[in-house]
Amino acid sequence: xxxxxxxxxxDANGKKSGDVKLNTKFxxxxxxxxxxxxxxxxxxxxxxxxxxNTKTRAEVSGGGRKPFRQKGTGxxxxxxxxxxxxxxxxxxxxxxxxxxxxxxxxxNMRTKALAQxxxxxxxxxxxxxxxxxxxxxxxxxxxxxxxAKHSLKEGSxxxxxxxxxxxxxxxxxxxxxxxxxxxxxxxxxxxLNHDNILFSGKxxxxxxxxLN
Numbered sequence: 001x002x003x004x005x006x007x008x009x010x011d012a013n014g015k016k017s018g019d020v021k022l023n024t025k026f027x028x029x030x031x032x033x034x035x036x037x038x039x040x041x042x043x044x045x046x047x048x049x050x051x052x053n054t055k056t057r058a059e060v061s062g063g064g065r066k067p068f069r070q071k072g073t074g075x076x077x078x079x080x081x082x083x084x085x086x087x088x089x090x091x092x093x094x095x096x097x098x099x100x101x102x103x104x105x106x107x108n109m110r111t112k113a114l115a116q117x118x119x120x121x122x123x124x125x126x127x128x129x130x131x132x133x134x135x136x137x138x139x140x141x142x143x144x145x146x147x148a149k150h151s152l153k154e155g156s157x158x159x160x161x162x163x164x165x166x167x168x169x170x171x172x173x174x175x176x177x178x179x180x181x182x183x184x185x186x187x188x189x190x191x192l193n194h195d196n197i198l199f200s201g202k203x204x205x206x207x208x209x210x211l212n
Contacts, residue, residue, distance in 0.1 A: 132201025
């Protein structure tokens, strides 16, 4: 049974200076795969953008007059070229942009899944707190130097910052395998989808408030 998450704290030189306790309102933070799966599927589904869109007979272009006489042609007796039986006519029961894929995931489920994801990463020594990342200008080299001194596991990196900062977003976007998210916007999908999680400055305090 885990009620608090211990995350190592590092200084600007990459040396460990202690541990930070991340308390949550949940008594058990053992990874619940069923919960995690449900929340992640809901998160990805809600990001889905409907692109497929077909037109009904009311939306396709075409004349309103009868295309040929009623009898004697050997064809179906249709009154418009916009009917579905004609090439270029409307589509019956086709996909439309009006289709809604939204899935409701309640707040308690999202919060618990996030807490479990952070706990799992912390137990695997893949979560760290580092000094606040500040940039005076748009500079990828300077941005990289802010995290280069930390001994990280090989793989992708998620940098969690306190609030949105264009200098940080733009400076880090050129670094392959590194993503930047705000503390209030991270999800369990973001945490589990990266090999290293870096909490910058007071971003961990924001996460702590969201978990209680």
